[in-house]
Amino acid sequence: MNVIPAIDLLDGKCVRxxxxxxxxxxTFNLDPIVVAHQWVEQGATRxxxxxxxxxxxxxxxxxxxxxxxVNAVAIPVQVGGGLRSREAxxxxxxLGVDQVILGTVAVENxxxxxxxxEAFSGQILVGxxxxxxxxxxxxWIETSEVLATDLAHQMAQLGAAGxxxxxxxxxxxxxxPNKQALRELAEVVAIPVIASGGVSSVTDLLGLLSxxxxxVTGVIVGxxxxxxxxxxxxxxxxxxxxxxxxxxxxxGGSMLA
Numbered sequence: 109m110n111v112i113p114a115i116d117l118l119d120g121k122c123v124r125x126x127x128x129x130x131x132x133x134x135t136f137n138l139d140p141i142v143v144a145h146q147w148v149e150q151g152a153t154r155x156x157x158x159x160x161x162x163x164x165x166x167x168x169x170x171x172x173x174x175x176x177x178v179n180a181v182a183i184p185v186q187v188g189g190g191l192r193s194r195e196a197x198x199x200x201x202x203l204g205v206d207q208v209i210l211g212t213v214a215v216e217n218x219x220x221x222x223x224x225x226e227a228f229s230g231q232i233l234v235g236x237x238x239x240x241x242x243x244x245x246x247x248w249i250e251t252s253e254v255l256a257t258d259l260a261h262q263m264a265q266l267g268a269a270g271x272x273x274x275x276x277x278x279x280x281x282x283x284x285p286n287k288q289a290l291r292e293l294a295e296v297v298a299i300p301v302i303a304s305g306g307v308s309s310v311t312d313l314l315g316l317l318s319x320x321x322x323x324v325t326g327v328i329v330g331x332x333x334x335x336x337x338x339x340x341x342x343x344x345x346x347x348x349x350x351x352x353x354x355x356x357x358x359x360g361g362s363m364l365a
Contacts, residue, residue, distance in 0.1 A: 109320055109347040110154060111313065112302070113147040113340060114330035115140050115177070117170040117189075118160040124331045128237070128244070128276050130164065136334045144177045147333075150340040154206075155185045156272075156304075156328045162190025163211070166246070168199065178204040188235050188272075192217075197224055201231065209235045209272060212245040214263055215252055225267030233302075234263040237274040241289065244276055256289070257296050264297040271301045272328065278306030282332060285312060287319065294322040304328040308337055310346045317347060 116123050118133055122140040126132040137143045144155060157177065161169035168190045178185050187200050188209025197208050207230075214221055214234045225232045237244045238256040245252055260271050273293050275286040285306045294301045300323055303316055307329045316327055332338040 109313070109317060109324075110326040111152075111340065111343045111347060112154050112156045112186075112326055112328045113152050113333055114156045114158065114304075114328050115143055115147075116158045116160055116330065117173055120170060120173055123160070124334060125160070130160070133160075140173055141176050141180050144181050147340060148181050148183060151344045152340060153183055155181065155183065157185060157187045157189075158209075159187065159189030163188070164190075164246070166190050166192050166212070168196050171199070171203065174200070174205065175203045186233065188233075194220065194224060194227075197228065197232075201228060207231050207233050207269070209233045210268075211235045211237065214259060215243055215245050215254055218262065218266060221263065221268070222266045225269075229267070230269045232268055233270045233272055234259075234268045235272045235274065236260055236263075236293070237276055238289070239276050257293055260293050260301075261296045264299045268299060270299050271297060272304055273301055274304040275306065282306065282308035282335075282337060284308055285316060285327070287315065290316075290319055290324055291322060294319060294324050297323065299323070300325045302326040302328060304330075307332050310338060310343055313338075313343055313347055 121135050122137040122143045123133045123135050159168055159170045184206035186207040187205045191197050191210055192213045200208050236256050236259055239251050243252045243254045243256055243259050278286055283306050285303050290303050
């Protein structure tokens with residue numbers, strides 16, 4: 109299983125939100141590039157970046173910071189947030205981003221998802237962020253009536269390379285991942301699933317290993333790394349993460365965000 113550090117970008121800074129609430133943003137570092145180097149030095153084999161400004165506005169905002177991080181590290185970077193057009197996706201891939209994560213557009217424009225999966229095979233992931241099992245969109249500001257499991261099944265059929273599943277009520281809370289929801293989602297798709305939200309300890313990571321046979325092959329860790337509740341080095345050792353170069357390229361990570 110691949111442990112993937114998260115770097116959430118807001119106004120060019122590295123922050124963490126509590127349950128997706130922009131009003132509860134906590135700044136951890138003014139320089140995300142320093143943070144990226146830190147995670148690489150501790151053994152990260154992939155970085156998960158989220159343009160929170162982009163997710164909220166629907167237009168990518170933090171391109172300069174993303175470009176700087178991609179140029180600064182020698183590992184794959186996956187990016188999500190505000191990617192609602194082909195032009196937005198292409199712009200990130202042109203920056204050297206390895207994989208892009210679609211969110212809102214998966215619900216609102218599945219035809220575009222199909223086109224992007226065909227054009228950028230293996231580089232399109234779908235982020236499914238849910239409240240009580242229903243998909244949230246537009247930077248988690250709105251909640252649809254679409255079930256997370258239904259959307260996952262649809263996106264797998266359209267050619268997505270993988271699913272990143274976030275339980276919003278667990279995100280930033282350090283309460284542990286929602287294993288039941290992850291199990292239910294992984295059981296309806298035959299593509300890799302990445303867990304996100306709530307990881308508070310290495311014990312939480314070890315608990316996810318039981319889902320690996322179902323296809324939960326990675327986990328994104330955010331707040332717990334920044335607070336020191338989880339050591340990235342210890343986490344990687346605990347789950348037996350391999351080198352990303354040895355992983356099949358269609359999912360870029362333990363996978364892979």
